[in-house]
Amino acid sequence: MTHVADAARAPYALLGGDAGVRELVTRFYDLMDSDPAYAGIRKLHRPDLSQAREKLYLFLSGWLGGPQLYAERFGHPMLRARHLRFQIGVAERDLWLACMSRAMQEIGVEGELQQGLYNAFFKTADWMRNREA
Numbered sequence: 001m002t003h004v005a006d007a008a009r010a011p012y013a014l015l016g017g018d019a020g021v022r023e024l025v026t027r028f029y030d031l032m033d034s035d036p037a038y039a040g041i042r043k044l045h046r047p048d049l050s051q052a053r054e055k056l057y058l059f060l061s062g063w064l065g066g067p068q069l070y071a072e073r074f075g076h077p078m079l080r081a082r083h084l085r086f087q088i089g090v091a092e093r094d095l096w097l098a099c100m101s102r103a104m105q106e107i108g109v110e111g112e113l114q115q116g117l118y119n120a121f122f123k124t125a126d127w128m129r130n131r132e133a
């Protein structure tokens, strides 16, 4: 019983399930790729963003409470370890969050959900930081 109720309230469902997660990731990387405001983090990525798009989509599906697609394919994400080869400080963290915030706004994520997701994204992004400033 509670399982069903929890599943219905999971951010994954509120966001519109698989299609919603795809849309968010597509908008996030389209923005990062096209707006020079995000150049500081775009340059850390490969020229071809298709792998980044696919992996963020797979990861967020599970992270938001939906199917654990990333773990099924690749095992534990070891997210912090995988980000160690990129210099991530406050500036990079904040650019990532700004880009994600704008993506959420542009695809019409409703206010309370958007705020909740922002807080969760903030914690994860700050945890990825591997430089003081």
Ligand code: HEM
Pocket (backbone or CB within 6 Å): 041, 044, 045, 046, 051, 052, 055, 056, 059, 074, 077, 079, 082, 083, 086, 088, 092, 093, 096, 121, 124, 125, 126, 128, 129
């Ligand atoms: C804090 C600022 C962040 C920066 C600068 C950053 C940057 C990057 C870069 C450059 C890659 C490599 C992409 C490629 O394959 O070309 C990557 C991979 C990835 N990032 Fe981030 N990231 C940040 C935060 C986050 C956050 C908050 C999440 C999740 C909520 C996340 C999830 C991922 C995932 C799942 C991958 C793929 C990992 C893999 O190789 O399997 N990142 N990130």
